[in-house]
Amino acid sequence: MLDLQRTLNQVKSDADWVSLRHVTEKTTHRRVRDEKIDGNSVYFDQGVMVEVLVNGHFGFAGTSDLTESGIKRALGKAIAMAKSGSSQKVHNFTTAQRPQAKGIYSSPVIRPIDSLSAKEITDIFVDATKAMKVSDKIISRSAGTMIVETSFHVVNSSGSEVQQNFSIVSTDFSATSGGPGETQTRSDNGGLARCFQVGAEVFNRADILARSKRIAEESLELLSADNCPDEAMDLLLAPDQMTLQVHESIGHPLEYDRILGDERNYAGWSFVKPEDFGNLQYGSKLMNVTFDPTIADAMASYAFDDSGLKATKEFLIKDGVLVRGLGGLESQARLNLPGVANFRSSSWNRAPIDRMANINLEPGTTKFQDMIASIERGVFMMANKSWSIDDYRNKFQFGCEYAKLIENGKITKTLKNPNYRGTTVKFWNGLKAVSENRETYGSPFCGKGEPNQVIRVGHTTPYCLFSNVEVFGA
Amino acid sequence: MNFTEITKKSFNTVADYILGNLQAGEEANVNLHAEESVFIRFNGSKVRQNTTVEQRTLSLLLQKDGKTASFSFSITGDETEDKKRADQWLAEARKECALLPEDPYQVPLKNNGVSDSTFKGALLAEEAVVAAITAPAAGVDLAGLYCAGPLISANKNSKGQSHWFATENFFMDYSLYLGEKAVKSVYAGTHWNQKEFEANLAQSKNQLSLMDRPKKTLAPGAYRTYLAPGAVAEMASMFSWGALSFSAYKQGNSALQKLADKEKSLSSLFSVRENFGMGLTHRFNGLGELAPETLNVIHQGQLQSFMTSTRSAKEYSVEANGADGGEYPRAMEILPGSLKEQDILKELGTGLYLSNLHYLNWSDRMNARITGMTRYACFWVENGEIVAPIADLRFDESLYDCLGENLLAVTDFQAVDPMVSTYESRAFGGKKVPGMLIKDFKFTL
Numbered sequence: 003m004l005d006l007q008r009t010l011n012q013v014k015s016d017a018d019w020v021s022l023r024h025v026t027e028k029t030t031h032r033r034v035r036d037e038k039i040d041g042n043s044v045y046f047d048q049g050v051m052v053e054v055l056v057n058g059h060f061g062f063a064g065t066s067d068l069t070e071s072g073i074k075r076a077l078g079k080a081i082a083m084a085k086s087g088s089s090q091k092v093h094n095f096t097t098a099q100r101p102q103a104k105g106i107y108s109s110p111v112i113r114p115i116d117s118l119s120a121k122e123i124t125d126i127f128v129d130a131t132k133a134m135k136v137s138d139k140i141i142s143r144s145a146g147t148m149i150v151e152t153s154f155h156v157v158n159s160s161g162s163e164v165q166q167n168f169s170i171v172s173t174d175f176s177a178t179s180g181g182p183g184e185t186q187t188r189s190d191n192g193g194l195a196r197c198f199q200v201g202a203e204v205f206n207r208a209d210i211l212a213r214s215k216r217i218a219e220e221s222l223e224l225l226s227a228d229n230c231p232d233e234a235m236d237l238l239l240a241p242d243q244m245t246l247q248v249h250e251s252i253g254h255p256l257e258y259d260r261i262l263g264d265e266r267n268y269a270g271w272s273f274v275k276p277e278d279f280g281n282l283q284y285g286s287k288l289m290n291v292t293f294d295p296t297i298a299d300a301m302a303s304y305a306f307d308d309s310g311l312k313a314t315k316e317f318l319i320k321d322g323v324l325v326r327g328l329g330g331l332e333s334q335a336r337l338n339l340p341g342v343a344n345f346r347s348s349s350w351n352r353a354p355i356d357r358m359a360n361i362n363l364e365p366g367t368t369k370f371q372d373m374i375a376s377i378e379r380g381v382f383m384m385a386n387k388s389w390s391i392d393d394y395r396n397k398f399q400f401g402c403e404y405a406k407l408i409e410n411g412k413i414t415k416t417l418k419n420p421n422y423r424g425t426t427v428k429f430w431n432g433l434k435a436v437s438e439n440r441e442t443y444g445s446p447f448c449g450k451g452e453p454n455q456v457i458r459v460g461h462t463t464p465y466c467l468f469s470n471v472e473v474f475g476a
Numbered sequence: 477m478n479f480t481e482i483t484k485k486s487f488n489t490v491a492d493y494i495l496g497n498l499q500a501g502e503e504a505n506v507n508l509h510a511e512e513s514v515f516i517r518f519n520g521s522k523v524r525q526n527t528t529v530e531q532r533t534l535s536l537l538l539q540k541d542g543k544t545a546s547f548s549f550s551i552t553g554d555e556t557e558d559k560k561r562a563d564q565w566l567a568e569a570r571k572e573c574a575l576l577p578e579d580p581y582q583v584p585l586k587n588n589g590v591s592d593s594t595f596k597g598a599l600l601a602e603e604a605v606v607a608a609i610t611a612p613a614a615g616v617d618l619a620g621l622y623c624a625g626p627l628i629s630a631n632k633n634s635k636g637q638s639h640w641f642a643t644e645n646f647f648m649d650y651s652l653y654l655g656e657k658a659v660k661s662v663y664a665g666t667h668w669n670q671k672e673f674e675a676n677l678a679q680s681k682n683q684l685s686l687m688d689r690p691k692k693t694l695a696p697g698a699y700r701t702y703l704a705p706g707a708v709a710e711m712a713s714m715f716s717w718g719a720l721s722f723s724a725y726k727q728g729n730s731a732l733q734k735l736a737d738k739e740k741s742l743s744s745l746f747s748v749r750e751n752f753g754m755g756l757t758h759r760f761n762g763l764g765e766l767a768p769e770t771l772n773v774i775h776q777g778q779l780q781s782f783m784t785s786t787r788s789a790k791e792y793s794v795e796a797n798g799a800d801g802g803e804y805p806r807a808m809e810i811l812p813g814s815l816k817e818q819d820i821l822k823e824l825g826t827g828l829y830l831s832n833l834h835y836l837n838w839s840d841r842m843n844a845r846i847t848g849m850t851r852y853a854c855f856w857v858e859n860g861e862i863v864a865p866i867a868d869l870r871f872d873e874s875l876y877d878c879l880g881e882n883l884l885a886v887t888d889f890q891a892v893d894p895m896v897s898t899y900e901s902r903a904f905g906g907k908k909v910p911g912m913l914i915k916d917f918k919f920t921l
Contacts, residue, residue: 035727038580038581039544039576039577039578039579039580041546042544042545042546042572042576043546043547043548044545044546044547044548044568044572045547045548045549046547046548046549046550046565047533047548047549047550048550049531049550059523060525061526061527062525062526062527062528063527063528063529063530064527064528064529064530064531065529065530065531066530066531066532066533066550066551066552067530067552067553067554068552068557069552069554069557072552072553072554076528076530079528080528082602082603083514083526083527083528083602084526085603086526086602086603086605086606087516087523087525087526087606088523089606089607090521090522090523090606090610091522091523092519092520092522092523092524119575120572120575120576121575121576121577124576124577128577141727141728142727142728142729178727178728178729179728180728183734183739183842184842185728185729185733185842187728187729262519263519263520263619263653264517264519264524264619266519266619266651266653266658267619267620267621267649267650267651267660268621270834270851348900349900351529351531351900351901352527352529353525353527355525388837388838388839388847389837390835390836390837390839390847390848390849390870391835391849392834392835392849392851392868392870393834393835393849393851393868394656394868397849397868397870397921399839399847399870399872399920399921401839401840419840421839421840423870423920423921424921425921449899452515452517452620452621452649452898453513453515453517453527453529453621453623453898453902454897454898454899455899456899456900476840476842476843476845
């Protein structure tokens with residue numbers, strides 16, 4: 003067992019500040035297809051990131067060699083990196099960007115992950131794919147999970163000590179039906195969208211079997227459904243699609259490192275300018291968006307970010323006006339704007355960058371049935387299956403798995419291949435109703451950064467109704 | 477000893493230790509992925525972040541009584557510690573095998589031979605990188621990533637198979653900006669040559685000067701379009717999203733299902749093959765199986781071979797062709813045609829010259845329809861002359877159209893698009909693609 007504090011004491015150097023971040027992560031994948039095993043794997047990763055501040059520049063060195071000599075070697079590299087980079091640094095940083103932090107965070111687990119064996123999970127999944135066998139037209143039935151047990155332990159030379167333990171379970175059930183010239187897939191709220199900080203309680207057999215049967219029936223239903231029409235009309239989005247809409251058109255454009263141009267060469271930058279904060283009418287007055295790391299089971303809940311900043315709920319958009327962006331202490335210093343505790347790294351082998359974490363749309367006051375009743379002609383779309391947005395996060399096109407046509411205040415029929423497109427600010431200003439109830443989803447795979455990093459994000463959102471959106475089918 | 481030498485000794489020791497400790501009825505396959513990397517991230521021609529990473533990951537596939545367990549874990553290079561970790565995870569793999577049901581498509585391990593390749597590069601000294609990049613970039617706004625160091629993939633199994641591939645390489649993946657307008661380039665290889673890098677940068681600066689005109693905003697519609705190799709490479713990346721996977725085809729998720737079923741066709745000008753002769757990556761896959769040196773995937777518009785792994789081959793009773801478990805191309809080459817570089821603008825006439833595309837996704841998988849954005853140096857061309865950079869456009873287009881009857885010509889030259897992915901670890905590989913001239917390419921927003 004690595005004694006991080008002792009190791010820190012032993013590797014003291016002439017750097018202005020030193021931090022050690024020890025990360026252990028066990029990732030378990032289990033998958034069943036058509037009632038047969040389709041993969042089981044366990045990936046255990048651990049290492050230490052040494053971070054130093056020298057000449058106003060942070061240098062990083064990650065190593066999977068956890069011996070004292072390995073960590074000392076990494077320290078030497080981090081100092082050399084900081085020195086070589088400091089001659090052309092983007093900003094003169096200080097320890098103010100690394101506040102002292104002390105605390106422990108653990109995911110709210112009801113039933114520990116290891117209380118359920120590989121066999122028990124596999125048995126549930128075999129039965130889930132059996133439950134999807136509702137017709138000979140179902141050509142593929144799949145059930146899978148990714149279970150992540152991870153621990154971030156940080157100590158530094160200014161006296162911080164933070165231990166954060168996460169238990170994360172993502173599940174993925176899908177059924178594909180096939181007919182002449184086409185196939186249709188329906189999943190459980192979109193691929194891996196059901197991902198939470200939870201324990202084994204998420205593997206509720208009866209619930210999983212019921213959901214599995216329903217998605218198989220809906221995939222079959224799509225085979226004989228009409229295509230989504232091509233026209234501009236009202237668009238009602240379910241929370242499992244709102245998750246993606248919020249992620250791409252609010253989360254990413256508000257990240258300060260994109261606004262600063264750090265991401266330009268990879269994921270892109272943003273249409274948002276520093277002077278937009280406090281001024282830009284991002285959406286209608288019904289739009290209230292928060293950065294909220296306190297939702298109990300959401301994917302990106304935590305107590306501190308990787309700089310040591312305490313994570314608190316903050317409004318990003320209030321009554322439709324942009325008020326705050328998503329930047330950690332380094333970006334806040336560079337932009338001279340307030341931000342949030344979102345300076346996060348994917349693991350021990352990457353330096354932290356600005357990340358969106360849990361970005362949520364606050365609830366409204368409208369009942370779901372009243373939203374339906376208010377629509378003269380529109381489409382209700384559910385579960386994301388296609389996403390694309392430009393490097394300024396402006397022009398987007400998203401596709402969903404399943405849709406319903408709404409005519410004269412009533413749901414009339416199922417539609418297949420539903421897509422919609424638009425531009426961010428115009429789209430959000432067309433928000434005309436927000437439901438009073440919300441659901442939480444997320445993604446284990448938000449990619450960003452150079453070098454690349456995959457990180458976990460959560461989104462809790464209501465049902466939302468937008469006016470005059472360009473929708474289209476296949 | 478350097479990182480590569482230490483890692484080779486360590487891998488051989490730990491892998492042999494695991495394979496030597498197997499019990500009766502057990503077979504095992506062991507893989508290594510290791511790197512010692514320098515990552516320097518630039519913004520505004522200054523250093524945003526710099527990191528070094530040293531990591532070695534061992535993957536153990538254990539088979540027993542028709543059951544399969546797969547465990548990966550990090551190793552340190554210290555033999556005593558690494559043997560201890562091997563003991564722990566081998567024991568866990570045995571427990572897992574005991575618990576799991578039989579794996580019906582388990583692939584029996586074989587001895588697929590022995591290979592041993594180490595390619596030494598000439599990389600910049602770590603302390604020299606910042607000056608080597610920022611000095612010639614003075615006066616321009618550069619953002620990007622420099623990445624370099626040794627990269628290793630190795631494999632052994634209990635049947636005596638052994639493969640080792642190590643290389644020292646680098647890439648400088650960057651873009652230059654003129655306000656919101658930008659050009660993109662990558663300089664990659666195994667031997668850093670400062671003059672070559674500066675020439676690459678100078679070419680990008682020249683291209684950037686073409687952007688110094690007011691942007692032209694185009695209405696959505698169908699335009700005659702030239703896709704430069706950078707744009708074709710982005711489009712070709714979609715072939716890795718299940719399109720060429722045999723198991724995806726059998727499970728109804730291949731975007732080329734209609735091509736395979738001969739309901740749709742592509743142009744006879746369009747041919748794709750796997751070509752390991754390009755030397756961008758090693759031929760052995762995760763099971764140590766050797767892919768053929770070349771494999772025709774799409775020949776003159778006709779699908780010849782899906783990427784088929786041994787596991788899929790067993791499930792569907794077909795022949796495997798050296799594909800890895802993910803069944804995506806690892807050494808993709810789109811074959812050249814006859815359009816000469818000097819004739820591109822003339823043949824384009826009036827239309828769009830697109831250097832790059834961005835954020836592609838299937839918008840209608842069954843009809844191989846893709847949406848995405850234009851990005852970087854994209855121009856409006858009139859009568860064979862570049863007139864202005866364009867405001868970015870969203871396209872939504874089926875491969876059956878743009879690579880079918882609307883594909884007018886393919887260039888007689890190709891460009892290498894090196895793999896610059898660094899998710900979790902640096903990746904091997906790359907693509908070699910030509911440019912393409914297409915009529916009625918559809919833009920929607």
